[in-house]
């Protein structure tokens with residue numbers, strides 16, 4: 001890759017990950033983008049290269065595939081990664097634990113927890129070897145602080161992200177590596193469409209009567225942490241829409 005800093009983003013094909021890709025490209029960073037939908041990454045790459053003249057490389061990576069997560073950097077020639085944004089994640093279903101589809105549990109735990117672990121292991125090893133300042137940003141959730149009804153497994157997966165962030169921060173404390181957990185509330189992305197298996201009207205209802213956060217709002221929080229002076233480690237950021245007070249308290253107009 002060309003000289004300059006490099007950010008690696010998982011789940012860059014939509015929502016928060018895509019917004020982070022746009023922001024870092026605007027700031028002149030080189031990008032390494034991954035997700036399952038390669039056609040989206042390809043289109044985003046063309047756009048960002050054209051608009052910002054930065055170097056962008058993309059690769060299809062399903063973070064549920066352990067071996068792929070351990071080896072995907074090799075396909076790029078093990079480039080140095082200054083910032084890793086562990087963003088790939090999803091919720092599947094919204095129902096009582098006893099009524100959940102266990103396949104959905106696998107999907108959430110494999111993606112949000114195990115996938116994040118596997119990618120982190122691969123990338124942080126390289127960061128430690130390089131010995132230069134680096135940063136891991138995990139996209140957690142308000143759901144990792146407060147559970148909500150019908151979301152037990154998603155909330156548990158994001159609580160895991162919170163404690164993995166805290167534990168990693170301790171494990172790399174002797175290295176110049178910062179670890180940040182970003183914990184957003186309601187963000188309007190494809191998240192709810194995925195949760196409700198493509199049911200657009202159910203997804204829309206999640207954001208009805210409130211101005212939710214956007215992917216760009218979350219990307220701004222990521223940028224705040226990454227652009228802080230080198231001696232400053234932003235451990236956590238929790239950001240909510242103005243009319244959201246907690247995981248469960250939302251004031252809706254109309």
Ligand SMILES: NC(=O)c1ccc[n+]([C@@H]2O[C@H](COP(=O)([O-])OP(=O)(O)OC[C@H]3O[C@@H](n4cnc5c(N)ncnc54)[C@H](OP(=O)(O)O)[C@@H]3O)[C@@H](O)[C@H]2O)c1
Pocket residue numbers: 010011012013014015016017034035036037038061062063064087088089090091111115139140141142183184185186187188189190191192194215
């Ligand atoms: N939206 C919210 O209200 C909200 C609130 C708090 C936290 N979050 C978190 O924010 C993160 C991003 O979600 P979003 O809101 O931006 O939703 P989104 O628009 O649905 O984006 C999710 C991204 O994750 C990727 N992804 C999902 N499963 C993957 C897998 N197995 N392997 C690789 N990539 C995978 C998707 O790409 P492909 O489908 O192309 O693979 C997509 O790029 C998630 O971790 C989510 O839990 C969201």
